[in-house]
Amino acid sequence: MGAEPLEFEGRETDPVSAERVLGLKCRLCGKQYPKEALNFCTDDFGPLEVAYDYEAIARTFSREAVATRPQTMWRYWDLLPIDGEPTVGRHVGRTPLIRADRLAKALGVGELYIKNDAVNHPSLSFKDRVVAVALSKAVEFGFQTVGCASTGNLAGSVAANAAAAGLDAYVLIPDGLEQGKVLGAMIHGARVVAIEGNYDHVNRLCSQIAFRFGWGFVNVNLRPFYAEGSKSMGFEIAEDLGWRVPDHVVAPMAGGSLIGKIHKAFKELEILGALENPVKTRLHGAQATGCNPISATVKSGASKVKPVKNPNTIAKSLAIGDPADGYFASQLIRDTGGWSDDVDDDSIIDAMRLLAETEGIWAETAGGVTLAVTRKLIEDGRIDRDESIVVCIAGNGLKTQEPLLERMARPTVIKPSLEAFEALLERDAAPALATV
Numbered sequence: 001m002g003a004e005p006l007e008f009e010g011r012e013t014d015p016v017s018a019e020r021v022l023g024l025k026c027r028l029c030g031k032q033y034p035k036e037a038l039n040f041c042t043d044d045f046g047p048l049e050v051a052y053d054y055e056a057i058a059r060t061f062s063r064e065a066v067a068t069r070p071q072t073m074w075r076y077w078d079l080l081p082i083d084g085e086p087t088v089g090r091h092v093g094r095t096p097l098i099r100a101d102r103l104a105k106a107l108g109v110g111e112l113y114i115k116n117d118a119v120n121h122p123s124l125s126f127k128d129r130v131v132a133v134a135l136s137k138a139v140e141f142g143f144q145t146v147g148c149a150s151t152g153n154l155a156g157s158v159a160a161n162a163a164a165a166g167l168d169a170y171v172l173i174p175d176g177l178e179q180g181k182v183l184g185a186m187i188h189g190a191r192v193v194a195i196e197g198n199y200d201h202v203n204r205l206c207s208q209i210a211f212r213f214g215w216g217f218v219n220v221n222l223r224p225f226y227a228e229g230s231k232s233m234g235f236e237i238a239e240d241l242g243w244r245v246p247d248h249v250v251a252p253m254a255g256g257s258l259i260g261k262i263h264k265a266f267k268e269l270e271i272l273g274a275l276e277n278p279v280k281t282r283l284h285g286a287q288a289t290g291c292n293p294i295s296a297t298v299k300s301g302a303s304k305v306k307p308v309k310n311p312n313t314i315a316k317s318l319a320i321g322d323p324a325d326g327y328f329a330s331q332l333i334r335d336t337g338g339w340s341d342d343v344d345d346d347s348i349i350d351a352m353r354l355l356a357e358t359e360g361i362w363a364e365t366a367g368g369v370t371l372a373v374t375r376k377l378i379e380d381g382r383i384d385r386d387e388s389i390v391v392c393i394a395g396n397g398l399k400t401q402e403p404l405l406e407r408m409a410r411p412t413v414i415k416p417s418l419e420a421f422e423a424l425l426e427r428d429a430a431p432a433l434a435t436v
């Protein structure tokens, strides 16, 4: 397989590594399944989720044990669904949680943090977390060929992590994605296939391919395992807040999985007695107005998610018209007392610039969505200005340059002389005069 196991302290002597993970369970009817590459219930097509034995987990998991482990997402291995050592994505996670006081001041709030997965290793998005689990599981199951349906970030992550693990990767994307996303997948030697259609067409085709060829598609037949990787973002947030959970989390939503897994992570830490405060966090979801199936559901109070047929937004990574976990995301948002909103393209750009100018963080368009929605929630009084807020930035601005190039000024060009520079400073000092 080409993937060497990663040694963890205390891991070889762990007597319960396999027993922690009971199997899969249907989220609709509760039917149980063994650990296998399957994502839906054969009775009712409900999505399958990993089921754990928390008593077994409590035998190895403690805050003190975590503190001795590697500074990666795998420091929470007890709560991730792999049976042996993780073999793929061994350096993923443990991204900074940044106290963002300058941004907080601009938004008029007191306690604001950025969870910065724009700098996640190796492919600069939170998708490395889900891929690390999915591909470690793929190796366990014996798949040599893996794949994904992607809106961009997953493409780069599967390609990079598969390359490092010696796996063959097929990456399917909707045609017309940003250059940075496409190149970021192709550079690793993955077979990148662009489909004439939107993400929902890509996803449907990937389901057919996965089952026809018996390959491990991370977000199709490996999806129950894959999705669990996002919990590591929640574990890290809590640990970095001193084993406390915040009052509010704002998360970007495409398929609607990440938001639910952050909440699940908090609840698991609570079950294990690892938290200083009870989980009363309100989960808020962020979408673009050009593709807002989940926020439209929350805002209308509907119980069913109505798919968006033709997504149209610069936040291409969030452009999933028919979100697999949309129903559960909207329920969670309601149950936790959160809200979901959506923002237009100009607000997305404004928020990307605000984050970059106040905190020095260049997020991708989806990050602009998340921050712009946060601002809206604060202005609308849905987030109290005195309460703690974590904004999840899930991808890097280097990969979504096109909409910025269209909207931002070019650098000023001058001759290589001090006189030319002084003339520039004069012009800068008198901008009103310079334009007359």
Ligand SMILES: Cc1ncc(COP(=O)(O)O)c(C=O)c1O
Binding pocket: 125, 151, 152, 153, 154, 252, 253, 254, 255, 256, 257, 258, 259, 317, 318, 364, 366, 367, 394, 395
């Ligand atoms: C940057 C970014 N943020 C958020 C998401 C949404 O994740 P989920 O599909 O789990 O809702 C994605 C998914 O592609 C993404 O690329």
Ligand SMILES: [Zn+2]
Binding pocket: 026, 027, 028, 029, 030, 031, 041, 042, 043, 044, 045, 046
């Ligand atoms: Zn079922």
